[in-house]
Amino acid sequence: MTALFALATSLLWGLADFGGGLLTRRTPALTVVVVSQAIAASVLGVIVVATGAWSEAGSQLWFAVAAGVVGPVALLCFYKALALGPMGVVSPLGTVGVTVPVGVGFFLGERPGWVQVAGIAVAVFGVVLVGGPQLRGAPVQRQAILLTLVAAFGFGTVFALIAEASSTVTGLFLALFVQRVVNVGAGGLALYASVKRGAPALPDGGLPLGSLPAFAFVGLADVAANGTYVVAAHHGPVTVAAVLASLYPVVTALAARGFLRERLRAVQAAGAGLALVGTVLLAAG
Numbered sequence: 249m250t251a252l253f254a255l256a257t258s259l260l261w262g263l264a265d266f267g268g269g270l271l272t273r274r275t276p277a278l279t280v281v282v283v284s285q286a287i288a289a290s291v292l293g294v295i296v297v298a299t300g301a302w303s304e305a306g307s308q309l310w311f312a313v314a315a316g317v318v319g320p321v322a323l324l325c326f327y328k329a330l331a332l333g334p335m336g337v338v339s340p341l342g343t344v345g346v347t348v349p350v351g352v353g354f355f356l357g358e359r360p361g362w363v364q365v366a367g368i369a370v371a372v373f374g375v376v377l378v379g380g381p382q383l384r385g386a387p388v389q390r391q392a393i394l395l396t397l398v399a400a401f402g403f404g405t406v407f408a409l410i411a412e413a414s415s416t417v418t419g420l421f422l423a424l425f426v427q428r429v430v431n432v433g434a435g436g437l438a439l440y441a442s443v444k445r446g447a448p449a450l451p452d453g454g455l456p457l458g459s460l461p462a463f464a465f466v467g468l469a470d471v472a473a474n475g476t477y478v479v480a481a482h483h484g485p486v487t488v489a490a491v492l493a494s495l496y497p498v499v500t501a502l503a504a505r506g507f508l509r510e511r512l513r514a515v516q517a518a519g520a521g522l523a524l525v526g527t528v529l530l531a532a533g
Contacts, residue, residue: 250484253476254492260473262499266507267466268323269330269338269500271459275451277327278442281320282435283455284467289428291468296425304419311413312423315406316430320438322402323431323470329395338396345494348404349411353486368491374498374522407490410474411481420478424471 271280296302329338350368413423443449473493480489 250480250489251492253480253483254489255495257473257477257480257493258495259499260469260476261493261496263503264466264469264473265326265330265496265500266503267462267469268327271462271466272327272331275455275459276439276442276448277324277331278435278439279449279455280327280463280466281323282432282439284463284470285320285323285428285431285435286467287460287464288467288471289425289432292421292425292428292471295421299418299421301418301422301425304414304416304422306419308413308415308419309423309426311409312426313430315409315413316427317434318402318405318409319427320431320435322399322406324435324438325395325402326399329392329399332392332395338392345400345402345404345407348401349407349481349490350487352408353490356486358485358487368487370522370525372491372494374518374525377518377522404490406474407477407493408486411478411486414478415482420475423478424474427474428471 268280268284271284326338332338410423410427413427414420439449473496477489477493480493
């Protein structure tokens with residue numbers, strides 16, 4: 249159960265990051281964050297009302313509020329870094345944030361077995377190989393690396409916070425809704441401040457209606473990934489769930505290869521294979 253939901257998380261996050269990075273190449277990153285998260289919040293609001301999830305309100309929601317404050321900062325930095333590119337470098341570098349939830353798991357007393365430790369090492373090494381070789385093949389700005397590192401630790405913090413925000417399915421819906429509302433509020437304030445400083449909120453010609461499905465996909469895939477991660481973390485060791493969920497850069501890199509024709513070298517393909525081997529070891533352990 250843990251492996252299944254954690255891998256679903258990596259797939260959803262990988263596709264959401266790819267879509268968010270593409271949108272940010274044409275639209276300001278703050279606008280991408282606010283619009284995509286607003287759509288996700290609207291859908292979650294309907295679910296919360298329909299399921300009566302308000303009855304699950306409690307002190308745990310403060311974890312969701314904190315995740316909602318950290319999330320927009322991490323998303324903004326990550327989308328900007330993806331727009332600077334190349335995605336094959338930026339996305340794998342973002343996995344260093346997995347150290348946050350893994351560290352929390354160790355602090356709480358989790359001790360994975362030797363097979364799982366080997367799986368963690370192989371999977372992380374594979375993810376690094378997926379992107380690292382492009383450092384010689386394409387220029388990488390220092391700003392992109394710095395933004396990615398800030399985003400990575402932000403995502404890791406969100407991992408740890410959202411896993412503590414609920415203990416039931418309906419509580420999860422409420423926690424994700426609260427997180428998204430705070431996301432939109434924090435992102436909206438940042439967008440307002442940015443516009444006041446003279447930065448554009450929309451691309452030249454405005455926001456085409458045809459792009460709204462793309463915004464919706466990014467927002468809903470991101471929130472679904474948060475949900476599947478919480479389920480994975482509740483059904484097994486956080487250390488295992490976090491590492492498996494961190495395989496999303498492989499998905500982003502493969503999507504960039506398929507849609508943008510970014511070169512995927514032999515060593516990168518080997519890295520994807522190692523990530524798969526690490527996944528099998530983690531699941532088997």
